[in-house]
Amino acid sequence: MHRGFRSGRVCKVFRIFAWAACLAAAGNAEAAEPWRLQSTLGLPEWLSLGVEQRTRYETVGNQFRAGGEGGDQVIAFRTLVTAEARLQGWRLGGELMDSRVVLDDSGTPLDTTQEDRTDLLQGYLAWGSKGFAGSGLAVEARGGRQTMDLGSRRLVARNSFRNTINAFTGLHLRVESPSKWQARGFFVLPVARLPDKTEDIEAGEVRFDREDPETYLWAAFFRYSRLPWNISCELYLVRLHENDTSDLATRNRRLYAPGVRWFKEPARGSLDFEVESIYEAGNSRASTRPDDTTDLDQAAHCQHAQIGYTFDVPWAPRFLVQYDYASGDRDPNDRDTERFDTLFGARRFEFGPTGIWGAFARSNLHSPGYRLIIRPAETLSTFLGHRMSWLASDRDAWVPARLQDKTGGSGDFIGHQIEGSITWNVVPKNLALETGFAYLIKGGFARHAPDAPPEDESTYFYAQTVLQF
Numbered sequence: 001m002h003r004g005f006r007s008g009r010v011c012k013v014f015r016i017f018a019w020a021a022c023l024a025a026a027g028n029a030e031a032a033e034p035w036r037l038q039s040t041l042g043l044p045e046w047l048s049l050g051v052e053q054r055t056r057y058e059t060v061g062n063q064f065r066a067g068g069e070g071g072d073q074v075i076a077f078r079t080l081v082t083a084e085a086r087l088q089g090w091r092l093g094g095e096l097m098d099s100r101v102v103l104d105d106s107g108t109p110l111d112t113t114q115e116d117r118t119d120l121l122q123g124y125l126a127w128g129s130k131g132f133a134g135s136g137l138a139v140e141a142r143g144g145r146q147t148m149d150l151g152s153r154r155l156v157a158r159n160s161f162r163n164t165i166n167a168f169t170g171l172h173l174r175v176e177s178p179s180k181w182q183a184r185g186f187f188v189l190p191v192a193r194l195p196d197k198t199e200d201i202e203a204g205e206v207r208f209d210r211e212d213p214e215t216y217l218w219a220a221f222f223r224y225s226r227l228p229w230n231i232s233c234e235l236y237l238v239r240l241h242e243n244d245t246s247d248l249a250t251r252n253r254r255l256y257a258p259g260v261r262w263f264k265e266p267a268r269g270s271l272d273f274e275v276e277s278i279y280e281a282g283n284s285r286a287s288t289r290p291d292d293t294t295d296l297d298q299a300a301h302c303q304h305a306q307i308g309y310t311f312d313v314p315w316a317p318r319f320l321v322q323y324d325y326a327s328g329d330r331d332p333n334d335r336d337t338e339r340f341d342t343l344f345g346a347r348r349f350e351f352g353p354t355g356i357w358g359a360f361a362r363s364n365l366h367s368p369g370y371r372l373i374i375r376p377a378e379t380l381s382t383f384l385g386h387r388m389s390w391l392a393s394d395r396d397a398w399v400p401a402r403l404q405d406k407t408g409g410s411g412d413f414i415g416h417q418i419e420g421s422i423t424w425n426v427v428p429k430n431l432a433l434e435t436g437f438a439y440l441i442k443g444g445f446a447r448h449a450p451d452a453p454p455e456d457e458s459t460y461f462y463a464q465t466v467l468q469f
Helices: 007-028 037-041 198-202 444-448
Strands: 047-061 072-087 090-102 116-129 138-146 168-177 181-192 216-227 231-241 254-264 270-284 296-310 318-326 365-377 380-390 413-427 431-442 457-468
Touching (some): 037 047, 431 444
Antiparallel strands (some): 047 072, 072 090, 090 116, 138 168, 168 181, 181 216, 254 270, 270 296, 296 318, 413 431, 431 457
């Protein structure tokens, strides 16, 4: 349970923001180029070194999760240190990550998405050529521990807003004809962030992340970018195979996920759009419990559609209409499941902030919405969005909230989420300030499902600094 709203800490956060903004603004006029640690240390051109440090204050008022009471707050720290050596097409690189939170308490949803203390996020050897064998093709092969984005990032992503980041160990190959087409393939072992038990995380235990040799992920991906009207198309197949081991419990997911995506990038004075369909087939288990040995046949799908327009006027406002559908389990008592699994995908860019919020996910959901994005200045951007959300199956769970009514008697309307954010690049590529909010007006299901918190509304606020050097 939250220990009360700490107005003094909020004020302190804003004083830090104001101090940092003034300091950065004072120096911005003098510095045409961003300050870099590499230049200060006088490192050779073939060696790069960089640091990114993000500090974010988050607070929730009125919980929406099962059994929740009151509010919550944390300060989340994420520090990334990267280094890379380059020689004649070869690159040897590494990245360290330290992610941790303070001010958490017994009611904080603390897990491996919040904390992963002092670990190796990337360690790789890569070789690439921009004109392989005189063909004009760009080729890159990378082996080792690495992060990656695949297509729309709905199935495989390097997390941005979340405090920890997905990593994979294996081989990744990319071949492309720039601005025309791209082919990619990888075979990797997902990296398990450790420790993964709440009591160990709360105790501040440090353990080295590792791969599970019984779990692997592979994908084949192709993008073609020369269709009429500047339309691009992506085709892909993702395969996940996992088994329990003595140290790591899994849901034994063995899934194939083929998908197709059509899109047109935003541009001033024109329409843009995106349509994506993803299907999943295979089997999985309902939980990671050791006594859960029932394999469920899985047949699920996810659909995304959006259309936007960017006005060719000052501030370049872009208005966007969206719709997302992710199937849910129609009958929790049979040996089938239709609940869509987003695998290693990101969700902040569609469903709002994650962190200690994360109210919506790409699972058992259908949700229309719209948002307005504007850029009042080159260094300033903001957006305001609204989504309405229903359960795709009223007998399946609202997954992030861990609420479920297997009878379907609580209805299917979760509620309205209104969100917004402002980002100011005070010193571009050196200092960025960001603040945002989410406001959930609960519908019938969120208020009446078994174990639902009694409050009608939930609120979330965050403020963060990002330093790069």
